[in-house]
Amino acid sequence: DQQVKQNSPSLSVQEGRISILNCDYTNSMFDYFLWYKKYPAEGPTFLISISSIKDKNEDGRFTVFLNKSAKHLSLHIVPSQPGDSAVYFCAASEGSSNTGKLIFGQGTTLQVKP
Amino acid sequence: DGGITQSPKYLFRKEGQNVTLSCEQNLNHDAMYWYRQDPGQGLRLIYYSQIVNDFQKGDIAEGYSVSREKKESFPLTVTSAQKNPTAFYLCASSIDRGLRYGYTFGSGTRLTVV
Numbered sequence: 001d002q003q004v005k006q007n008s009p010s011l012s013v014q015e016g017r018i019s020i021l022n023c024d025y026t027n028s029m030f031d032y033f034l035w036y037k038k039y040p041a042e043g044p045t046f047l048i049s050i051s052s053i054k055d056k057n058e059d060g061r062f063t064v065f066l067n068k069s070a071k072h073l074s075l076h077i078v079p080s081q082p083g084d085s086a087v088y089f090c091a092a093s094e095g096s097s098n099t100g101k102l103i104f105g106q107g108t109t110l111q112v113k114p
Numbered sequence: 115d116g117g118i119t120q121s122p123k124y125l126f127r128k129e130g131q132n133v134t135l136s137c138e139q140n141l142n143h144d145a146m147y148w149y150r151q152d153p154g155q156g157l158r159l160i161y162y163s164q165i166v167n168d169f170q171k172g173d174i175a176e177g178y179s180v181s182r183e184k185k186e187s188f189p190l191t192v193t194s195a196q197k198n199p200t201a202f203y204l205c206a207s208s209i210d211r212g213l214r215y216g217y218t219f220g221s222g223t224r225l226t227v228v
Contacts, residue, residue, distance in 0.1 A: 009154070034216050041224070043118075043204050044157075046216030089156060100145050100164065100208055101172070102217065104157040 003027045004092050006105035014113050019077040021108050023090035026071065030092040034102065035064060035075045038087045047088075048075070080112045116141045120205050120220035126228050127192070127199065135190045135223045137205035144209070146188040147217065150174065151202040160203075163188055192225060200227050 005024045013019045023033075031052040036044035050057040050064045050073070057064050063076045077084055087109050091102040118139045127133045139146065145164045149157040159172030163182040177196025182188055188207075192199045202224050206217035 004156075006156075036216070041222065043120075043206070043219030043221050044217075045219070049216060091157075099162070099170070100147070101159055101162060102147075102157075103159075104149075106154055106156040 002106075003030075004090060004103045004105040006088075006090060006108045008108050009106070010109040010111070012111045012113065013080050015082055016079045019075075019080045019084065019110055019112065021075040021077075021088050021090075021110065023073045023075075023105050024071060025073075025092050027092070027094070027103075028071070029094045030103075032093040033064070033066060033073050034091045034093070035062075036089045036091060036104075037084075038089060038107070044089060077110075080110075082112050082114050085110055085112050118205055118207055118218055118220035120203075120223050122223060123221070125223055125225045127225060128228060130194045132191055132193050133225065135192065135203055135205075135225070137188045137190065137220060138186055139188075139207045139218070140186060141207055141209070141218060142185070143207035143218070144185070145207060146182070147206045147208075148172070148178075148180065148188070148190045149204045149206065151204060151222075157204065160190065199225055201225060 034049040035047040038044040048059050048062050066073045087107045089107045090105045121136045147162040148160040151157050158174050161180040163169035179191045204222050205220040208217045
């Protein structure tokens with residue numbers, strides 16, 4: 001049972017344009033969401049997070065939007081740069097459980113073309 | 115520099131052997147985690163520990179064992195009972211159970227059964 005889903009395995013965009021990565025979840029108890037970026041043969045690095053009490057969080061070129069009613073979140077990267085080419089994972093947590101466990105999606109491979 | 119060190123980077127195991135993957139952190143984080151990454155499946159939680167001398171099973175703990183005798187160290191043993199151990203293994207730690215600031219991941223160990 002996949003509680004966090006990234007339905008697009010890959011995405012290709014032109015440099016300078018917007019990249020939009022999507023993530024859906026099924027567990028209404030999730031109250032914290034995070035995005036990670038991963039290069040091949042390396043560990044993921046934390047990008048940005050959002051609490052369920054918010055619907056938007058912005059950090060530089062990265063913005064995460066949360067639509068709780070649709071159980072959907074998205075990561076916007078503007079403008080996209082070739083160095084953004086990587087695998088992006090969304091993750092969710094039941095903060096109230098206090099375990100720190102994160103449930104990850106399958107990942108979306110982003111390619112930014114020069 | 116603070117961080118998480120995983121070793122070795124590549125590991126080959128024969129059928130029926132136990133192998134131990136090392137994970138050391140000097141971030142003074144209380145919580146540590148082991149995840150497994152398989153193609154198209156994202157990251158799945160094997161074991162986690164929130165405090166020394168205590169650890170909990172994750173979603174796919176069968177065939178694995180861990181110990182947490184020191185705050186800095188969280189080794190993972192892949193036993194012969196693990197039917198399909200070939201994967202990329204990631205260790206992580208967090209200061210706040212992974213929510214606001216996310217996990218810090220190591221660079222991973224790729225285990226191959228030969």
